[in-house]
Amino acid sequence: MEAILEMRGITKKFHGVTALNDVNLVVRQGEIHAVVGENGAGKSTLMKVLSGVYPHDSYTGEIHYQGELRKFAGISDSEKLGIIIIHQELALVPLLSIAENIFLGNERAKLGVIDWFESHRRTQELLEKVGLKESPSALITNLGVGKQQLIEIAKALSKEVKLLILDEPTASLNESDSNALLELLLALKAQGISAILISHKLNEVSKVADSITVLRDGATVETMDCRAEAISEDRIIRNMVGREMADRYPKRTPKIGDTVFELRDWKVHHQVHADRLVVKGVNLNVRRGEIVGIAGLMGAGRTELAMSVFGRSYGQRISGEVRMHGEAIDTSTVQKAIRHGIAYVTEDRKGLGLVLGEDIKKNTTLANLTAVSRHGVIDDGREFTVANDFRKRLNTRSASVYQPVVNLSGGNQQKVVLSKWLFSQPELLILDEPTRGIDVGAKYEIYTIIDALAAEGKCILMISSEMPELLGMCDRIYVMNEGRFVGEFPAAEASQERIMRAIMRAGSHDGMDAPPKLDTEHGPLAGETNHGN
Structure with missing residues (x-):
């Protein structure tokens, strides 16, 4: 031709x-x-x-x-x-x-x-x-x-x-x-x-x-x-x-502790259509040092769940209980959620995660301005030190912390979003599509950061549309379909086949008041490939 x-x-x-x-x-x-x-x-x-x-x-x-x-x-x-x-x-x-x-x-x-x-x-x-x-x-x-x-x-x-x-x-x-x-x-x-x-x-x-x-x-x-x-x-x-990548995901040796975060019978109605239930009585827990994934098809309610927990940023007529360390907490506003140690890394980093016209320094401290302020006035030197420390810690490639984030690559923009929420010192970090639009090399760097946070004892709740990513990173995976959890697998028993089977099987329960029984009791089925850690 x-x-x-x-x-x-x-x-x-x-x-x-x-x-x-x-x-x-x-x-x-x-x-x-x-x-x-x-x-x-x-x-x-x-x-x-x-x-x-x-x-x-x-x-x-x-x-x-x-x-x-x-x-x-x-x-x-x-x-x-x-x-x-x-x-x-x-x-x-x-x-x-x-x-x-x-x-x-x-x-x-x-x-x-x-x-x-x-x-x-x-x-x-x-x-x-x-x-x-x-x-x-x-x-x-x-x-x-x-x-x-x-x-x-x-x-x-x-x-x-x-x-x-x-x-x-x-x-x-x-x-x-x-x-x-x-x-x-x-x-x-x-x-x-x-x-x-x-x-x-x-x-x-x-x-x-x-x-x-x-x-x-x-x-x-x-x-x-x-x-x-x-x-x-x-x-x-x-x-x-420019190098071999034999392992797409970092090697992990999880050190999982006691339960830190829990949701009990969490229900959320649609942001506009109040009669439509989009999260239907979800129960969930995350333990210290654990990476927990939420798998599901687009429209399953995963982002709606995450945003409703984070200061009720999505939904109305929300009911249920949020608990940290066994105690019920109030997360009815973003400020209250942050004070209780919850952070949410949005799937839309350009629209909701960053102020694109501002530099790395200002974006890094946005979620915790009181920590770089004195009597209500931002301490520029303190802000510079914090932003520069995170820039080095997360290996954000930039000329300086004064570089506008709009000029950074997708992977480096995501590192700035992570820096912003890590500076708020969360116990639970909710990651919604953390590697969307990021190349394979930058993905590995993000995975390494997530792994290090879990090793420090942070609780990680990770939403991803890429099943290999969940299987490669998570210690446990919930499967969500049409607002309900329809499966829960430890890493050793998880596979793409089992996750999709849980979703497809749940479809036959449409219109039922009670959610289908969670598929947690069987090991990998014959002919399935185990992609867990």
Whole structure:
């Protein structure tokens, strides 16, 4: 196959710092080409060079597209030639309709007047192509993230896309939505559309990619042809991080003590629809030094459970009991929850976990300002010392604590969020999707930090959509489905098969008042693989 794109010797610097160094990338006509690498490796920067976000005079090197040398002065230049980029942060306007979003800036108009009939007709055609049945007049705000991703692709198709660039398209999607998007990508490939896929999920890369290019520290390490040979995840990881990673998770020797945290008959009603019960009489406990996981499908109620415990940040008509060290406590506000030693690391670090425009120093102390204040005035020297200590302790890679967190990689942003909550000196640390959108090398560092906290005697409650992560890290796993716990497994008896079986079996109990019996009494079943510690 001939090349639709060749990027030759691309070098890009920011204020003297080299972000890309002599990068080469070749994408063939009608192939899916994955670009992988750790956070900060230069993937997004390279795509911004390609799409014209960084104009041709801001970098050195050449872009050849469809056999011609191209010099894009802006993103409109690349879009005119069919190069369309879909960023990880979706660019849809929530309060506009699907049709309005698809043709925003590219309106179907006659004599300056929008032709709504044509806009809706064409939108309907595009929605059918991406497998959506929504009305063109439906508002974006009423759609899930998975459907919004498909609408972004429909928008790209409206611009007669020839080379589609997707930056972490499945980072916020559940498994079924991710699979639907990947199947659509394969269908577009069959129609001759080329694609560049940036993803940290190596299983998805292996599923759809024809070629894989690995970037490390702003340079091309290797390009692999998946059609010529089977490419192992270990080989990809070795190229990404520059070292072997025989163990994805740190070795643990748990030292588990007495029960510290308990929930008893915890019930939570929906934030808006008060008659809908989203957490249905949950009982839970975490012991000192223990890492306890909560597994479940998207929508099972895991985040709602965590947020309701943390100062009732979610829900209404909440009932049940929260206990620490055997005593009932009041967690009705965030401040009270923090005072009782509870901390919550949100799954949305950019929206809820950090103040992106502020520096590391200010973000680190946000949850415990009284500890760096005197008579209500923040002691800048004390704040600097605290932030710098955590920066060293968690190995946060930055120029200094004065660096804005918006300029950090995902893994380093997560370390700042962890620093913020560790400074509040919690006994229970609730981690909601702690490694979402983080590359494999940074994940290992986060796992090491979590392991060290458990070794210090902290109680860890860990929510994750990645079952291998729970199986690799946790001492015990609760399984949640439709607001209830439907299984509980010690690590030695846990497997992906048993967890999914508990979820699927629970589905047959829909509509029952009593929750299904927890599956805690059987060992691993024949044919199952034990992934526990």
